[in-house]
Amino acid sequence: MTRSLLFFLTVLISISCSRSVSRISPDQQIDLSGRWNDSDSRMVAQKMINDFLASDKFKDYSKSLNKKPSIIVGLIRNKTSEHIDADNYIKKFELAIYNSNSADLVESDNFRDKLRLERAEQQDFASSNTASQWGKEQGANLMLFGEMTSETDVYNNKKVVNYVTTLFLTDIETNKRIWYGQEEIKKFIKN
Numbered sequence: 466m467t468r469s470l471l472f473f474l475t476v477l478i479s480i481s482c483s484r485s486v487s488r489i490s491p492d493q494q495i496d497l498s499g500r501w502n503d504s505d506s507r508m509v510a511q512k513m514i515n516d517f518l519a520s521d522k523f524k525d526y527s528k529s530l531n532k533k534p535s536i537i538v539g540l541i542r543n544k545t546s547e548h549i550d551a552d553n554y555i556k557k558f559e560l561a562i563y564n565s566n567s568a569d570l571v572e573s574d575n576f577r578d579k580l581r582l583e584r585a586e587q588q589d590f591a592s593s594n595t596a597s598q599w600g601k602e603q604g605a606n607l608m609l610f611g612e613m614t615s616e617t618d619v620y621n622n623k624k625v626v627n628y629v630t631t632l633f634l635t636d637i638e639t640n641k642r643i644w645y646g647q648e649e650i651k652k653f654i655k656n
Contacts, residue, residue: 491503496652499624499626499652499654500547500626501545501547501549501615501628501650505628505650506549506553506554506557507557508650509630509648509650510554510557510558510560510561511557511561512648513558513630513632513646513648514558514561514562514565515561516644516646516648517609517632517634517644517646518565518567518568520644522643522644523634523643523644526607526636526643527567527568530606533567533568533569534568534569534606534607535568535569535570535571535603535604535605535606535607536562536568536569536570536571536605536606536607536608536609536634537570537571537572537573537605537607537608537609537637538555538558538559538562538570538573538608538609538610539573539608539609539610540555540610541554541555541558541610541611541612541613541630541632542611542612542613543612543613544612544613544614544615545613545614545615545628546615546617547615549613554613555573558609562609568607569603571603571604571605577602583597584596584597584599604637605637606636606637606638607634607635607636607637607643608634608635608637609632609633609634610632610633610635611630611631611632611633612630612631613628613629613630613631614628614629614631615627615628615629616629622655622656623653623654623655623656624653624654624655624656625651625652625653625654626651626652626654627649627650627651627652628649628650628651628652629647629648629649630647630648630649631645631646631647632644632645632646632647633645634646
């Protein structure tokens with residue numbers, strides 16, 4: 466093999482193996498695989514939060530309290546066949562509720578435990594005039610929880626996946642369901 470041919474092959478291989486990375490807007494919708502992605506999470510979370518905040522039952526509930534209700538976002542179970550980061554999905558719901566200014570957001574159990582530990586340590590290590598006091602937590606009136614499911618239909622090189630997110634907003638004191646919502650995203654994938 467001649468040196469020029471060897472050089473040409475080396476250049477050709479290095480060009481074909483190069484990778485290009487560019488910055489894009491996080492709001493830009495890109496669907497490479499057809500699986501659930503960040504755009505789907507964002508769209509479903511925003512639509513469902515807007516739906517429950519606009520519902521007459523939620524508005525009636527808020528009026529009966531004479532204040533903004535406090536909401537805690539509980540578990541949203543992934544019952545699909547795909548790996549979907551539930552924590553990331555839950556954070557999108559929390560952000561939408563927080564930014565709505567129609568309800569107060571109360572910390573989830575993981576963060577509450579960390580806050581309680583810090584409060585306990587302050588009783589021993591902080592000055593009495595700066596230590597956070599016990600018994601002053603904001604209790605939640607409502608809990609949002611639900612599940613995600615998917616149905617897949619495959620034939621030859623075609624696939625349809627229907628994702629369904631079902632959420633429940635429930636009064637913690639009475640177990641009365643205040644809102645019940647469902648949102649679907651259907652994807653058609655051809656190979």
